[in-house]
Amino acid sequence: MNRVVVVGLLLCALVLAARARAGDDGAEDAAARPEIVLWHAYRADEAAVIEEIVAGINASETAFQVKVLAVPYDAYLDKIGAAIPRGRGPDLFIAAHDPIGDWAEAKTIQPIDDVVDAQTASSLVPGLLPAVVYRGHVYGLPLAFKSVALWRNPRRVPQAPATLDELMRVAVEQTNAAEGRYGFVYENRDVYYHAPLLFGLGGRLFDGEGRPALDDPNNVASIEKAQAINAAKVVPQEVSGTLLLSLFNEDKAAMIVTGPWSRGEIAAGVPFEVSALPDVVDAAGVRRPMKPLLTVEALFLSGRLVDPARRALAVRVARLLSDEARSVLRLKKARQPVALEKAWDSVGDDDDGRVQRGFRAQLDRSVPTPNSPAMKALWSPFNLALGESIGQGTPPSVTLAQAQAKVKGEMAVVEHSTEATGEGGFVVVVGALLLLLLGWTALAVRKFGGAAALLSGIRKNGIAYAYVAPALTATLVLVLFPFAVGVGMGFFRHTWGTYTFVGMENFVSILAGADSTFFRTLGVTVLWTASNIVLHVSIGVLLALILSQARLRFRGVYRVLFVIPWAMPSYITALIWKGMFHPEFGAVNALLGIQGFSWMNSFWSAFAANLVTNTWLGFPFMMVTALGGLTSIPKDLYEAAALDGAGPLKRFTSITLPLLRPTLAPAIVLGTVWTFNMFNVIYLVSGGAPGGKTDILVTEAFRWAFERGQGGAFGTAAAYSTLIFLMLLSYNVAAARVTRGIEGSK
Amino acid sequence: MKSPSDDVAGDPGHHPLLGLLSHAVLMMTAVIVLYPVLWVVRMALSPTQSFASGLSPIPSEVTLQNFRDVIGHHDVAGTWVFGHQLWNSLVIALATAVTGVALATSAAYAFSRFRFPGARLGMSALLVTQMFPATMMMIPLYILLDKLGLLDSQFGLVIVYATTSIPFSTWMLKGYFDTIPIDLEEAARMDGASTSRIFFSIILPLARPAIAITALFSFMTAWNEFILAAKLMNTETSYTLPVVLQGYVGAKSTSWGHFAAGAILVSLPVMALFFALQKHLVGGLTAGSVKG
Amino acid sequence: MAAISLRGIEKRYGDVVIVKGLDLEIKDGEFVVLVGPSGCGKSTTLRMIAGLETISAGELCIDGQRVNDVAPGDRDLAMVFQSYALYPHMSVRENIAFGLVVRKVKKAEINQRVDDAAEMLKLSGLLHRKPKDLSGGQRQRVAMARAVVRRPRAFLFDEPLSNLDAKLRMEVRAEIAALRRRFSTTTVYVTHDQVEAMTLADRVVVLNDGVAQQVGTPLEVYRRPANRFVATFLGTPTMNVVDKALLKVAVPGNALHVGVRPHDVQARKETAGALVAMRVEHIERLGQESFVFGRVGEERFGAVVDEDALGVLEHGSEVGLFSRADRLSFFNDKGLRIDA
Numbered sequence A: 001m002n003r004v005v006v007v008g009l010l011l012c013a014l015v016l017a018a019r020a021r022a023g024d025d026g027a028e029d030a031a032a033r034p035e036i037v038l039w040h041a042y043r044a045d046e047a048a049v050i051e052e053i054v055a056g057i058n059a060s061e062t063a064f065q066v067k068v069l070a071v072p073y074d075a076y077l078d079k080i081g082a083a084i085p086r087g088r089g090p091d092l093f094i095a096a097h098d099p100i101g102d103w104a105e106a107k108t109i110q111p112i113d114d115v116v117d118a119q120t121a122s123s124l125v126p127g128l129l130p131a132v133v134y135r136g137h138v139y140g141l142p143l144a145f146k147s148v149a150l151w152r153n154p155r156r157v158p159q160a161p162a163t164l165d166e167l168m169r170v171a172v173e174q175t176n177a178a179e180g181r182y183g184f185v186y187e188n189r190d191v192y193y194h195a196p197l198l199f200g201l202g203g204r205l206f207d208g209e210g211r212p213a214l215d216d217p218n219n220v221a222s223i224e225k226a227q228a229i230n231a232a233k234v235v236p237q238e239v240s241g242t243l244l245l246s247l248f249n250e251d252k253a254a255m256i257v258t259g260p261w262s263r264g265e266i267a268a269g270v271p272f273e274v275s276a277l278p279d280v281v282d283a284a285g286v287r288r289p290m291k292p293l294l295t296v297e298a299l300f301l302s303g304r305l306v307d308p309a310r311r312a313l314a315v316r317v318a319r320l321l322s323d324e325a326r327s328v329l330r331l332k333k334a335r336q337p338v339a340l341e342k343a344w345d346s347v348g349d350d351d352d353g354r355v356q357r358g359f360r361a362q363l364d365r366s367v368p369t370p371n372s373p374a375m376k377a378l379w380s381p382f383n384l385a386l387g388e389s390i391g392q393g394t395p396p397s398v399t400l401a402q403a404q405a406k407v408k409g410e411m412a413v414v415e416h417s418t419e420a421t422g423e424g425g426f427v428v429v430v431g432a433l434l435l436l437l438l439g440w441t442a443l444a445v446r447k448f449g450g451a452a453a454l455l456s457g458i459r460k461n462g463i464a465y466a467y468v469a470p471a472l473t474a475t476l477v478l479v480l481f482p483f484a485v486g487v488g489m490g491f492f493r494h495t496w497g498t499y500t501f502v503g504m505e506n507f508v509s510i511l512a513g514a515d516s517t518f519f520r521t522l523g524v525t526v527l528w529t530a531s532n533i534v535l536h537v538s539i540g541v542l543l544a545l546i547l548s549q550a551r552l553r554f555r556g557v558y559r560v561l562f563v564i565p566w567a568m569p570s571y572i573t574a575l576i577w578k579g580m581f582h583p584e585f586g587a588v589n590a591l592l593g594i595q596g597f598s599w600m601n602s603f604w605s606a607f608a609a610n611l612v613t614n615t616w617l618g619f620p621f622m623m624v625t626a627l628g629g630l631t632s633i634p635k636d637l638y639e640a641a642a643l644d645g646a647g648p649l650k651r652f653t654s655i656t657l658p659l660l661r662p663t664l665a666p667a668i669v670l671g672t673v674w675t676f677n678m679f680n681v682i683y684l685v686s687g688g689a690p691g692g693k694t695d696i697l698v699t700e701a702f703r704w705a706f707e708r709g710q711g712g713a714f715g716t717a718a719a720y721s722t723l724i725f726l727m728l729l730s731y732n733v734a735a736a737r738v739t740r741g742i743e744g745s746k
Numbered sequence B: 001m002k003s004p005s006d007d008v009a010g011d012p013g014h015h016p017l018l019g020l021l022s023h024a025v026l027m028m029t030a031v032i033v034l035y036p037v038l039w040v041v042r043m044a045l046s047p048t049q050s051f052a053s054g055l056s057p058i059p060s061e062v063t064l065q066n067f068r069d070v071i072g073h074h075d076v077a078g079t080w081v082f083g084h085q086l087w088n089s090l091v092i093a094l095a096t097a098v099t100g101v102a103l104a105t106s107a108a109y110a111f112s113r114f115r116f117p118g119a120r121l122g123m124s125a126l127l128v129t130q131m132f133p134a135t136m137m138m139i140p141l142y143i144l145l146d147k148l149g150l151l152d153s154q155f156g157l158v159i160v161y162a163t164t165s166i167p168f169s170t171w172m173l174k175g176y177f178d179t180i181p182i183d184l185e186e187a188a189r190m191d192g193a194s195t196s197r198i199f200f201s202i203i204l205p206l207a208r209p210a211i212a213i214t215a216l217f218s219f220m221t222a223w224n225e226f227i228l229a230a231k232l233m234n235t236e237t238s239y240t241l242p243v244v245l246q247g248y249v250g251a252k253s254t255s256w257g258h259f260a261a262g263a264i265l266v267s268l269p270v271m272a273l274f275f276a277l278q279k280h281l282v283g284g285l286t287a288g289s290v291k292g
Numbered sequence C: 001m002a003a004i005s006l007r008g009i010e011k012r013y014g015d016v017v018i019v020k021g022l023d024l025e026i027k028d029g030e031f032v033v034l035v036g037p038s039g040c041g042k043s044t045t046l047r048m049i050a051g052l053e054t055i056s057a058g059e060l061c062i063d064g065q066r067v068n069d070v071a072p073g074d075r076d077l078a079m080v081f082q083s084y085a086l087y088p089h090m091s092v093r094e095n096i097a098f099g100l101v102v103r104k105v106k107k108a109e110i111n112q113r114v115d116d117a118a119e120m121l122k123l124s125g126l127l128h129r130k131p132k133d134l135s136g137g138q139r140q141r142v143a144m145a146r147a148v149v150r151r152p153r154a155f156l157f158d159e160p161l162s163n164l165d166a167k168l169r170m171e172v173r174a175e176i177a178a179l180r181r182r183f184s185t186t187t188v189y190v191t192h193d194q195v196e197a198m199t200l201a202d203r204v205v206v207l208n209d210g211v212a213q214q215v216g217t218p219l220e221v222y223r224r225p226a227n228r229f230v231a232t233f234l235g236t237p238t239m240n241v242v243d244k245a246l247l248k249v250a251v252p253g254n255a256l257h258v259g260v261r262p263h264d265v266q267a268r269k270e271t272a273g274a275l276v277a278m279r280v281e282h283i284e285r286l287g288q289e290s291f292v293f294g295r296v297g298e299e300r301f302g303a304v305v306d307e308d309a310l311g312v313l314e315h316g317s318e319v320g321l322f323s324r325a326d327r328l329s330f331f332n333d334k335g336l337r338i339d340a
Ligand SMILES: Nc1ncnc2c1ncn2[C@@H]1O[C@H](COP(=O)(O)OP(=O)(O)OP(=O)(O)O)[C@@H](O)[C@H]1O
Pocket: C013, C016, C018, C036, C037, C038, C039, C040, C041, C042, C043, C044, C045, C192
């Protein structure tokens, strides 16, 4: 048997290897002509234009070739962060400017003051350069700029309002709740879209010394203003980007706030005009423009690109990409607001030109998103504060004070400085962990009666080990090392690519943290796991029982129908469920007849929304497993039991359940582990709302790794993961004990 | 196709009311299952790229443009990118299913049939590998695959996916093997069948339901994965379909029409596979082997 | 056809010894029945012969060749399992043919042999069915056909009839006997049913606790049980064994107990000259014959009674018990047989 399997595996490997080789064919060619690798995260028109431009460059340049790769946006930063430090990344890449701080500190990118010289700088649209400067050096060559602006349907709002008050007057006129029409729709729970109000009312994110200043009185005033807009009901509840655009497309939103990226989603024939956001007058009577955050898309050179000749080629590519002809191409074809001033001469007076000029006008009234690493830590707490103030009406002074405290607390956790041990210490700890594992193995061997006994045992049971070895080795090899590294990281603090040994500090700060977030989150996680498993299993088994009745008609059809939730990518279905829970436009409220009930405003309803979604996604797996398990139960057992006078319930509990156990048990055990670590649904449906209360341990770990700290608080995240691992492990050990005990007593 | 004997859990003394009740439950479930899916269909068929909302999932305007765009994706050089990606997905998912099921079957068979030291430990070890949150394993895994020279290689993905699916598959198969009477194997041994013969002629046919499930599971593990695939693969033609789908999601905007069409295309093969496999989920396979 | 010899065969599970040094020479063509109480190691012994169980110590030879380490399939034996172990996913034909297919016998020959075996076992009409669609007796016959079709060197049966009702059991027993006559293949047959043992066997091996208590022809074992265990294990009703002092009988040497089968004891109304007198506690009328039971000393004691000749007995009647001297067995303090 193993021979056949081995042969099969070899064949697979061969086919794959052959294909991989085939893919490498271009490599020789590249040796002759160096290949400059360019990554971007554009899609649709923008990606097509980049491809076209690169094809043109490749056709005309003889000295080198450009190899371009479009990476999905969601994977982009992660991929860059993983690839560049190992020398597997691109030579240059296009990205938004806001992670510059992190990247510069971690040497993912390099200064390009020589590329963006005075001449180049002066050729750019004014206002962009500050965005790509970090600690006195220029790091990116700006290609385009993006910010939100005011979009209006000219049939409803012929003239762009000059002040917010004027805008609100029009918005109120255009609002008709009965028809589901709204005057002024923007994502009022998202700092990014709130920023225009914030800066318009003199608010700020950082104080003069670069420390977070979320509780600035002007910030409070800005949220109060947002609350007032919300109270005027010109904006629906729980606006998301998708809702906003579909309202605008259906002519149910007169004015919206969004950026150039939304143009692809505007339905054909829907008229729109874009202009700068209006001015706003604060309580003291000072009138300022509403200033959105500005994102500059720029070209970056990999920090690993040191070879001067190669770097020169990459710089040449950068220059080509940003030259006038190609800027015009991007402006016209990809409709990008490009960074090169000269390209704007080509903008005409057609519809498209007016829209472009709208965004250009907004640029002059915008604030570059701070590129300091601290910025990342602000988003989530600020969003929570905003959400709570808008959703529950909590005074912003309270929520912002909480947010400020939270940011300070998180920064304290990641900034605890101890003496540095650098990468060396990291190797030591990982090594120690691997040694520990080895030691444990050795102990297990001794318990077995020494190596000699083990060897003879292995020889005697040779076939058994031969059968088990491939699966076990493959699994362990691919898990052991990452696992050891993962656990090891928990003893370190990560700042921009360097690890500092901090001992148990991460664990201590999690477990002994003043706010006891960990234990609350643990409680939520346990509740989440238990309720999911109960629902998945009971629904799955019930459906399997029904579907295994021979006399049932169409059961094949049902069976296939019911695996759809499992088969369809959960990203889209989870978002659809989120939409279904919308207070005004969602199907759930319509069905239950509770118009306007906001599911995301209280813990229990948000939890229920997550639970329903995950049950929808998760029951098919249990159903399929149970269907398989039912096949191993001989029918005569039921007949025998029926003759013994057992009723249906008794038959179910005394025959079906026990005999289903061998197949269901692994599904339940693993289902528990998976649900405990289920990230997607929580992240997509409730996003932790309200106020992070529905977050579970993994989402919390994720936030530490990617939303906090200097280049990611990987240490804290790893410590979280280790704790998760330990809990799951002890749960399973205990469960095994209990089941063994039950079996033993039988 | 339907013989009275493939009634597995069906209770004797069927009540007509039970049939009605069954259909009522099934219909309700079908509605709940399909409602969100209809939205996906609606988005896929609509000419715009915006996210559909409202109450009725019936599309007002129908076009196949989104499907045409997704399927017909060519790069400037004229390479049929979608074709490559579909092929990658198929090869990787099938290779994962074959590798995963083969390894799991052989391990599960040993765990079920042989008593050997370390068996319990081995089973637990498989389970334990699932417990550390995947997010934290990504970077080390990347480093490991880099060291093994398996970055940007389909083989690397297959290995990782297969090992992800092996624990469940092994546990599942072991549980199922346990229900197959050992007498059958002994009878075959007396008949002179070799171990491989016994495995392929006796055990495999009898374990069909479990194999079908694990094959589906392994296939799905590979077929729907995108996080790792997006991270490891460095050319567009080596992407898998889920990565392509992820590519329709931008920083602040998403091509929902394309995404929905892609989602439907991605789920069709899985449903087809399940449709093909589901006849193996009918039952009482071991009935009649023992007892008088 | 083959001679099978077991020399000092042992089976251990860890420290527990299940079969303790079994010696047995099975002659070519002989039909040997292993009997014994449940758990005494019959199946284990049979499975060691089959090769399904490793042999912990001792030597197993088939036709003079040591086969301890020969795989079951290479020993060329066929086994009929107590559970039948039919392959549920194969038709009856495929079930029967499997052993031949595995051995790569030519198709035409397989078909011929399967048809022959099926006809012999009255399965011809059932060849396309699956095992689950067969009755118990039919499954049993398929299991036998599967063995027969291979024309093995020996048949091994493990309680093949234990799942059948009494009537079927008799039919199939007759079939086995017929098969036996037809092929005169060496056969080892495990049962705890003595009727099977008596009717089928050339020789019976009585096992208890992993030890052969007696090996002999059915009559030997029945008439001259080697010890008290064999004496009481075989025969229904069981042999009466009582303290020698309770019977008026001449006892050889150091015998302590006297055994006699109820069939060999006549109950009469007179008590003069009887072995012993007994009060009737229970009467079993089987139609053909009747038994009376009472107590001799503390022991239950049975005898045949001819009520036609004697007139109807009643509970509490006093009867005298008579037996031929050559039908008595004597056992010493270790329970071993003492011959007069
Ligand atoms: N794997 C094992 N480990 C330990 N003891 C075992 C094992 N298999 C069987 N035994 C023991 O060996 C003894 C003999 O078993 P065996 O099956 O040979 O009995 P048997 O004579 O066939 O009984 P029956 O008439 O009930 O079939 C029993 O006491 C049984 O408990």
